[in-house]
Amino acid sequence: MSDTSHALVIGASRGLGLALANELTRRGWQVTATTRNSGGDLRPSASLQVESLEMTSPEQLSALRERLSGHRFDLLFVNAAINRGNLPIGEVPADMFTEVMITNALSPLRTLETLRDLVVPGGTVAIMSSDQGSISRNTEPGYELYKASKAALNQLMRSYTTRHANDGHTKLLIDPGHNKTALGGPDAPLTAEESLPAVVDVLEKQAGAPGLQFLDLYGEVVPW
Template sequence: MTGSTRKTALIIGASRALGLALAAEYVQRGWEVIATVRGSQRTGLHELAESAEGRLLVESVDMTKPEEVSALRERLAGRTLDLLFVNAAIAKGDIPIGEVPTEMFVEVMVTNALSPMRVVESFRSLVAPTGTIGVMSSSQGSVSLNTDGGQDTYRASKSALNQLMRCYAARYVEDTRTLLLIDPGWVRTELGGPDADLSIDQSIPGVARTIEGHSGKRGLHFLDYQGQVVPW
């Protein structure tokens, strides 16, 4: 690809784990990548940028702070994005919902559901009409798949995220962009834990293939890293 024909991705939440691996995957695929960290501390993303031959721009944003989201939107105002992907998730332990402190519940919901949608709403106009808007979800957000319970607050936050994306899709029903909720699988990260089924290297290439495989397929799709439909 030449500099003028490279596609551009903005990946929100790429300092480590899945987000960092996704940024690296798109750099490897020849894309121009803008990827974000929180704060000014050096991360693996900065190290990746040093070897990316100028094709990775590191930006800073805490997406739970609307003023920082707005500032980043202003800084990128002249860009056209082929992909906007929001990666965000925290979990605060496997606590029955009746025992979850209000502050903890609010923190998880704001981080996992509200903030990603604020980013989507803020940056949507930068995404090309044939582009893709994706958000990292989870099969744990599926109501119909929840037969075992557990992880109440995390599950609820991902279900809320899925519902909010459906609201978004309905609000912009004439939009030609592709909308994706992606389940990366159960991955061995700090969030997924050491007993998870997949390594990051098994998950993320599949996530990228799924995103690119649905390019141009307008409307909202809830898919896993293998491109399979996840039931709501």
């Protein structure tokens, strides 16, 4: 991509979002990236502008939209996920269920709805998903709430695509693989520094493609 391409990365305090922001800047993108109020490892530079955002707060989302009103982006990428352990669904407290669903499913789509008009015609809106959200691949036990939240995210993104079918934006759900992050754990086979360059390859290759695709970091289709 040329150095005139602009990206807005939501959720870049650490881990996958941080690696995504860094990889985009390395390739010459101008990046605006958000970090939660509690901070993180994101550092501003000539090609990286840092904004504060708690994505689960509609008020903070609206405030960010106002601050960015003069900006236009070729890519809007939303990265957010929490995991609250490996409980069978019958043992999940209601407040935990609500927290995970708000963070992993509702907030990413609310973010797209709030910021989508900042994306240029022909631009891309993308969300970090997971193959854990694939219903057809759910053949092993464990992490039921997390899997459900990612499946809900995918379904909501499908609904978003249906409502905005004619907006000209490329729409992507990205499975970045199993990475050594706070969420993925220390035994994961990949690091963010290994997987995110491949993810950016996919984002750049798919720019301008119509409709919604659920792809892994190698550009392969993930089954719904």
